[in-house]
Amino acid sequence: MQAFRRLWLTTNFPWRRAKYVGTDLDNNMYFEMPSLTSSKPRRKVEYLDGRDHRGYDPDSIPIQWQSWLRNTRDDAPTIQELIESQRYSKYLSERGQELEREYQAKKLQLEEQRQELLNSPNNNADVKSEIEDAKEKTRWSPEGQGETFSPGTWNPSVRRK
Numbered sequence: 671m672q673a674f675r676r677l678w679l680t681t682n683f684p685w686r687r688a689k690y691v692g693t694d695l696d697n698n699m700y701f702e703m704p705s706l707t708s709s710k711p712r713r714k715v716e717y718l719d720g721r722d723h724r725g726y727d728p729d730s731i732p733i734q735w736q737s738w739l740r741n742t743r744d745d746a747p748t749i750q751e752l753i754e755s756q757r758y759s760k761y762l763s764e765r766g767q768e769l770e771r772e773y774q775a776k777k778l779q780l781e782e783q784r785q786e787l788l789n790s791p792n793n794n795a796d797v798k799s800e801i802e803d804a805k806e807k808t809r810w811s812p813e814g815q816g817e818t819f820s821p822g823t824w825n826p827s828v829r830r831k
Contacts, residue, residue, distance in 0.1 A: 688714070692746045694732050695756065700739070700746065713739045732756075769820065 688701040697718045705712045715731060728736055734747035734755065812822040 691738075694735050694747075695749070695752050696730070698731065698735075700735060710741050713741065715739060765817075773820070 688703040691700045691702050691713075693699050699716045699718075700713065701716065702711045702713050715726070715735070717725075717730070721727075731739070732747070732752055732755065734743075734751060737743045738746050813820050
């Protein structure tokens with residue numbers, strides 16, 4: 671019965687007011703109909719789980735379909751475009767996690783080196799000041815280029831009135 675309903679909704683009959691435009695990867699269906707008050711067409715989504723389109727939840731719709739619903743883009747997104755976007759989001763997430771692990775490992779390594787030098791028998795004032803200078807330098811300077819780039823930290827100066 672669900673398959674028949676889906677076929678009925680996706681067929682663009684001449685007497686039907688809302689025209690079926692496409693679906694996303696979650697099988698939500700998107701429709702377009704002429705507007706009575708403006709030159710831009712009205713657009714709506716019909717969720718797979720049967721929610722009313724007035725219960726619009728932007729987190730459950732891909733950004734490409736959101737921009738189509740808001741008339742920001744004229745053409746509906748393709749399935750290939752949605753798959754590429756999903757793949758890129760996954761790549762960014764994995765890359766972010768990888769960079770976070772590298773950052774934590776480097777931070778731990780620098781702290782161990784610092785503690786080792788501070789606890790060594792030659793811990794005079796010069797060594798301690800060199801350690802603090804090196805710590806300041808690593809905190810402020812950016813490193814790498816392209817995909818290996820990691821920015822330094824920024825600490826704004828206090829603004830005096």
